[in-house]
Amino acid sequence: MKIDHSLPLEYGTDQNQLNILGFWIFLGAEIMLFGTLFASYFTLVDRTGSGPSGAEIFEITPVLIETIVLLTSSFVIGLGVHAMRIGRTKAMITFYAITLLLGLTFLGVEIYEFMHYVHIGAGLQVSAFTAILLTTLGTHGAHVTFGLVWGFFIILQVRKHGITPETANKSFIFSLYWHFLDVVWIFIFSFVYLKGMM
Amino acid sequence: MEFFERFAIPHPSAPIYASMVAIGLTVIAIVAGLTYFKKWGYLWREWLTTVDHKRIGIMYLISALLMLFRGGVDAIMMRSQTAIPENTLLDAQHYNEVFTTHGIVMIIFMAMPFIYALMNFVVPLQIGARDVAFPRLNALSFWLFFMGAMLFNISFVIGGSPDAGWTAYFPLAGNEFSTSVGTNYYALALQIAGLGTLMSGINFIVTILKMRAPGITLMKMPMFTWSALTANVIVVFAFPVLTVALIMMTMDRLFGTHFFATTNGGMDMLWANLFWVWGHPEVYILILPAFGVYSEVISTFARRNLYGYKSMVASMVGISFLSFLVWTHHFFTMGQGALTNSIFSVTTMAIAIPTGIKIFNWLFTMWKGKIEFTVPMLYAVGFIPIFTIGGVTGVMLAMASADYQYHNTMFLVAHFHYTIIPGVVFAMIAGLTYWWPKMFGFMLNERIGKWAFWFIAISFNVTFFPMFFTGLDGQARRMYTYSEATGFGPLNMLSFIGALGLAVGFALIAYNVYYSTRYASRNISADPWDARTLEWATQSPVPAYNFAITPQANSSEAFWDAKKKGHELFKGEVQKIHMPSNSGVPFIMSCIFFIWGFSFVFSLWIPAILATIGIFxxxxxRSFERDPGYYISVKEIKETESKLRGA
Known part of the structure; x- marks a missing residue:
């Protein structure tokens, strides 16, 4: 396999470049997916039926924890990619592991949040608003969960094979995915929670 | 026993029991045949595990033809039922199921795979690539589509077919009014096939953007490749909307949410909007590649280069953009208000402009050309006037206030068949006939092909033109019968006769495949049509590696230039070629997806969880696998090339 050393390792082979472009296009599709969820959310946000509205159920503390944890994880995976580019395998694995731990924390708090909603009578089946709220948050949460497993697999592969064009490519693509989830969360934080609490 | 009752058909009838027996016998016959002729290994090695874009294209083609048959049978049943007033051939429920499955099967499981069949086979060849960017993902796309189609098709013998129309509007599609599992099948089968389509979309965009042979700049791509690029961009941006809408539908039906319900804040119009935000771009996903086929066919058989290349490209890009801005015109009568309707009226009419440009470009390409009326060219020439009728009635429907008269009548049914059949079906048959020698190494019989064309073209008009009149007279679509006093009887009988003619036409195409497979000469050149683009520069049938030497292009018609202007296509020496390995995982994963979908349809949660784990x-x-692929040696390439050239 030809490796072009003028480029970062993750772009080094033809297939690697195809993979990265393909993943960007996939993220374009993901934007449409979340865009549709947001559009539906804005349509249904006031249609609470006999259930509660957002202002009645949102709590700032867990949301702030989730936000800080997830934004930090996005920064840490950036450090991980930097470590990968300068060839520091150990540092890279450490940063990726911290990223996943932060992601796991996020997920834990989100699960607590969901249980809280169900507990106070804002479960999935209560109204159109609760359905779209939990579906939008849940779709993001499912992406994070998927990312945790995927990221764990990538750490195992980097440990086994070191930083090769293949593992570097996978790790870089995973970082794109992780940053994307962060971007989606910023929209959720602003337009679901903050707007809902105002 | 209670467990098994859920699999029963809600409205059983003799033909359905007969179908069950027929399906059972067919499966037994296939299994027995494969075992008797010892073809299991061949099937697994050469087809089920293949990642070769050409073989995947052929599998898409076979699936599309099977689904064309299935959808055609549905169509004949509908036309038979409405042929005479107060007919009792089908009851209301059965008729509902038939028009629902006809719509879904024809759009999602016939037209889409047909388009992907041609794209898979042709696009990598036209741009001089070895394969698509992600060959294994391509196999997964196909198998997901295939399993989605199979899941949808078993509905009528296990649990009942969907019966809420192909649009599945709520509240009709909700649990209250659609009590059978039919609409669950709709949600899950479309979801699985849609995932496959989305992956194909990404795959082809990357392939076309990054894998073109040297010299093929964007504006030197053959027109079919351009149409594939624009269509796949629409796929990537439209299909996620369907994904979300189907998730919500599934949750409403299986988990008791209230997205589209009429209680607890639910909004039935949200479904209609989401469906058409996907659904309208979807029809352009179908029509753009068809336009691409016509561009290739017309330019080849008029023996002239395509007129207005740049405006063709601009039109397609314009259409793909506008396709996302017109969805509301599907429900002008459902209460948006005058301002919204006016805006969508204008955007809809605007699509007629780029489409008109394309029509004139094709006409100018033929102008003063030495037109040769082969079968593909007949379809292309027939397409122009018939499609224009569809286009003009489309502009009529686009006028929001007038639409109150046409909405949900047979006029609409006539309109969209006038766009989709000459637009997509004619193009697919033209493309099939045109690229057939490249796929299989022999040509389809021209004489039978022309008979089929005239049967199809005339019968098509006999079938659908009367619907314009009955529609304007007020015959509603999707009504399973009507009284004699309405006076719709004679024109509906005419439609039925036309439908029989169409059946004869398609049967002739099937016969043509059989006849030509048996009798056609295998001794044809690699370029039997005297064509212009790169796919004709390699051998027929195409070797696994496509081109022994990567071609060098200088224009969108590099092969024509090589033949007529002395352009040198293949420079340099043959080198060893890297190929991706076959894999059975896409097939296995898609089988698990089938089980996953089936379990969801019937709310069988334990198998659903197991299947989900299996998918992961x-x-x-895939994540842990190391697949270096393999190399084809120079010696082997040279042997293959000389053998194919000698044959």
């Missing part, structure tokens, strides 16, 4: 295991396998 397949993904993990």
């Amino acid at each position: 295991i397949c993904m993990a396998q």
Whole structure:
């Protein structure tokens, strides 16, 4: 396999470049997916039926924890990619592991949040608003969960094979995915929670 | 026993029991045949595990033809039922199921795979590539589509077909009014096939953007490749909307949410909007590649280069953009208010402009050309006037206030068949006939092909033109019968006769495949049509590696230039070629997806969870696998080339 050393390792082979472009296009599709969820959310946000509205159920503390944890994880995976580019395998694995731990924390708090909603009578089946709220948050949460497993697999592969064009490519693509989830969360934080609490 | 009752058909009838027996016998016959002729290994090695874009294209083609048959049978049943007033051939429920499955099967499981069949086979060849960017993902796309189609098709013998129309509007599609599992099948089968389509979309965009042979700049791509690029961009941006809408539908039906319900804040119009935000771009996903086929066919058989290349490209890009801005015109009568309707009226009419440009470009390409009326060219020439009728009635429907008269009548049914059949079906048959020698190494019989064309073209008009009149007279679509006093009887009988003619036409195409397979000469050149683009520069049938030497292009018609202007296509020496390895995982994963979908349809949660785990295991396998592929040696390439050239 030809490796072009003028480029970062993750772009080094033809297939690697195809993979990265393909993943960007996939993220374009993901934007449409979340865009549709947001559009539906804005349509249904006031249609609470006999259930509660957002202002009645949102709590700032867990949301702030989730936000800080997830934004930090996005920064840490950036450090991980930097470590990968300068060839520091150990540092890279450490940063990726911290990223996943932060992601796991996020997920834990989100699960607590969901249980809280169900507990106070804002479960999935209560109204159109609760359905779209939990579906939008849940779709993001499912992406994070998927990312945790995927990221764990990538750490195992980097440990086994070191930083090769293949593992570097996978790790870089995973970082794109992780940053994307962060971007989606910023929209959720602003337009679901903050707007809902105002 | 209670467990098994859920699999029963809600409205059984003799033909359905007969179908069950027929399906059972067919499966037994296939299994027995494969075992008797010892073809299991061949099937697994050469087809089920293949990642070759050409073989995947052929599998798409076979699936599309099978589904064309299935959808055609549905159509004949509908036309038979409405042929005479107060007919009792089908009851209301059965008729509902038939028009629902006809719509879904024809759009999602016939037209889409047909388009992907041609794209898969042709696009990598036209741009001089070895394969698509992600060959294994391509196999997964196909198998997901295939399993989605199979899941949808078993509905009528296990549990009942969907019966809420192909649009599945709520509240009709909700649990209250659609009590059978039919609409669950709709949600799950479309979801699975849609995932496959989305992956194909990404795959082809990357392939076209990054894998073109030297010299093929964007504006030197053959027109079919351009149409594939624009269509796949629409796929990537439209299909996620369907994904979300189907998730919500599934949750409403299985988990008791209130997205589209009429209680607890639910909004039935949200479904209609989401469906058409996907659904309208979807029809352009179908029509753009068809336009691409016509561009290739017309330019080849008029023996002239395509008129107005740049405006063709601009039109397609314009259409793909506008396709996202017109969805509301599907429900002008459902209460948006005058301002919204006016805006969508204008955007809809605007689509007629780029489409008109394309029509004139094709006409100018033929102008003063030495037109040769082969079968593909007949379809292309027939397409122009018939499609224009569809286009003009489309502008009529686009006028929001007038639409109150046409909405949900047979006028609409006539309109969209006038766009989709000459637009997509004619193009697919033209493309099939045109690229057939490249796929299989022999040509389809021209004489039978022309008979089929005239049967189809005339019968098509006999079938659908009367519907314009009955529609304007007020015959509603999707009504299973009507009284004699309405006076719709004679024109509906005419439609039925036309439908029989169409059946004869398609049967002739099937016969042509059989006849030509048996009798056609295998001794044809690699370029039997005297064509212009790169796919004709390699051998027929195409070797696994496509081109022994990567071609060098100088224009969108590099092969024509090589033949007529002395352009040198193949420079340099043959080198060893890297190929991706076959894999059975896409097939296995899609089978698990089938089980996953089936379990959801019937709310069987334990198998659903197991299947979900199975899907993730397949993904993990992919993550950990190291697949270096393999090389075809120079010696082997040279042997293959001389053998094909000698034959």
